[in-house]
Amino acid sequence: MCDLYSRGMHGLRQLIVSVGATLAVMLLCACELTGADQAVAPQDPAPMPPTSSSIRTENSTVPTQHTYSRSGFDVTPLSEARVAELATKLTPEAFRVTQGSGTEPAFCGNLVDNKLHGVYCCVVCGLPLFSSESKFNSGTGWPSFFTPVDAAHVSERVDRTHGMERTEINCARCRSHLGHVFSDGPRPTGLRFCLNSAALTFYEKGSPMPIVSQPIKTETAYFAGGCFWGVEHVFQEAPGVITATSGYMQGSVERPTYEQVCTGKTGHAEAVQVIFDPSVISFRQLLEGFFELHDPTQVNRQGPDSGTQYRSGVFCTDAAQLAQAREFIAKLGASTRFSAPIATQVELAKTFYPAEDYHQDYVQNTGRVCHVGNPWPQVLGATK
Numbered sequence: 001m002c003d004l005y006s007r008g009m010h011g012l013r014q015l016i017v018s019v020g021a022t023l024a025v026m027l028l029c030a031c032e033l034t035g036a037d038q039a040v041a042p043q044d045p046a047p048m049p050p051t052s053s054s055i056r057t058e059n060s061t062v063p064t065q066h067t068y069s070r071s072g073f074d075v076t077p078l079s080e081a082r083v084a085e086l087a088t089k090l091t092p093e094a095f096r097v098t099q100g101s102g103t104e105p106a107f108c109g110n111l112v113d114n115k116l117h118g119v120y121c122c123v124v125c126g127l128p129l130f131s132s133e134s135k136f137n138s139g140t141g142w143p144s145f146f147t148p149v150d151a152a153h154v155s156e157r158v159d160r161t162h163g164m165e166r167t168e169i170n171c172a173r174c175r176s177h178l179g180h181v182f183s184d185g186p187r188p189t190g191l192r193f194c195l196n197s198a199a200l201t202f203y204e205k206g207s208p209m210p211i212v213s214q215p216i217k218t219e220t221a222y223f224a225g226g227c228f229w230g231v232e233h234v235f236q237e238a239p240g241v242i243t244a245t246s247g248y249m250q251g252s253v254e255r256p257t258y259e260q261v262c263t264g265k266t267g268h269a270e271a272v273q274v275i276f277d278p279s280v281i282s283f284r285q286l287l288e289g290f291f292e293l294h295d296p297t298q299v300n301r302q303g304p305d306s307g308t309q310y311r312s313g314v315f316c317t318d319a320a321q322l323a324q325a326r327e328f329i330a331k332l333g334a335s336t337r338f339s340a341p342i343a344t345q346v347e348l349a350k351t352f353y354p355a356e357d358y359h360q361d362y363v364q365n366t367g368r369v370c371h372v373g374n375p376w377p378q379v380l381g382a383t384k
């Protein structure tokens with residue numbers, strides 16, 4: 001059972017949601033009345049923090065991790081088999097350097113003197129690693145940079161070969177050897193990333209980049225299912241969900257505070273913005289999870305939380321989502337799963353206002369026992 005406690009003038013709310021015969025969800029929520037707010041248009045994805053989520057593979061129920069970098073790339077480590085497959089396409093020199101921790105002779109690489117503007121990607125997996133913006137002439141005979149394009153794209157490990165201790169750098173996605181990093185670089189970092197040309201593929205600015213060298217194309221969806229704390233938490237657990245953010249939307253007041261929303265006069269719903277990787281989880285699968293985690297037949301309430309801010313809603317970012325949500329709900333309503341009509345509001349998303357900081361990651365930050373269901377194994381198992 002969840003422990004009960006009180007925070008703020010509204011005290012404690014206890015929300016128990018029973019869905020069907022298979023899943024019971026219990027959320028404990030408390031209200032507070034301070035904090036900043038920030039308006040974000042529904043079409044604008046939020047900055048992407050490094051994150052990871054579990055996913056079930058086609059042939060296994062063992063979860064693996066999907067990890068996304070801050071700059072929007074899927075940096076999930078590739079399997080050894082996949083790396084071996086990619087490595088078959090390398091030149092002998094690139095294979096020797098990247099797969100055998102080799103070093104090309106100084107002043108011999110084709111990128112040492114390259115002064116064109118563009119991006120240097122991993123020759124094996126295509127992940128962008130360095131930019132011409134951070135390239136400098138070190139005089140060493142190897143391409144040198146003072147910072148990678150994203151810290152999460154380059155991993156480091158201690159290299160004690162050749163009777164010395166150095167820091168080896170590798171591609172974070174495919175583990176290919178790139179070179180070493182030294183602490184004698186220029187400002188602002190003071191670092192010198194010393195690369196082998198053979199480990200890199202250069203793409204001049206404006207030239208087409210392969211898919212593997214582009215950030216993932218994310219989509220955004222919005223769900224309201226009662227108090228956003230637990231809803232946010234469940235979506236954060238979903239494979240392929242990059243961020244889930246609590247906020248307010250579909251109301252009539254700009255930048256509402258929680259206190260304003262709680263009056264019931266602004267028309268906002270407590271909602272969760274879900275930015276996801278559609279190559280991992282689809283909008284349809286998010287819909288399925290959403291209808292597992294709350295009771296869509298309750299009108300303007302979830303459990304003991306009552307008021308329009310707790311209404312059930314799917315707020316769509318385009319006509320395709322709108323059509324999918326309506327079709328999904330129509331089928332759900334025609335089934336025998338729920339004994340009462342589905343009250344979920346489906347409409348195009350208006351401006352989403354992120355809730356105050358203390359509402360974000362509430363379940364994770366407080367460590368409070370908050371029982372929420374995890375519908376994702378069931379959803380992915382049923383629709384993969």
Ligand SMILES: [Zn+2]
Pocket residue numbers: 122123124125126127171172173174175176
């Ligand atoms: Zn790589």
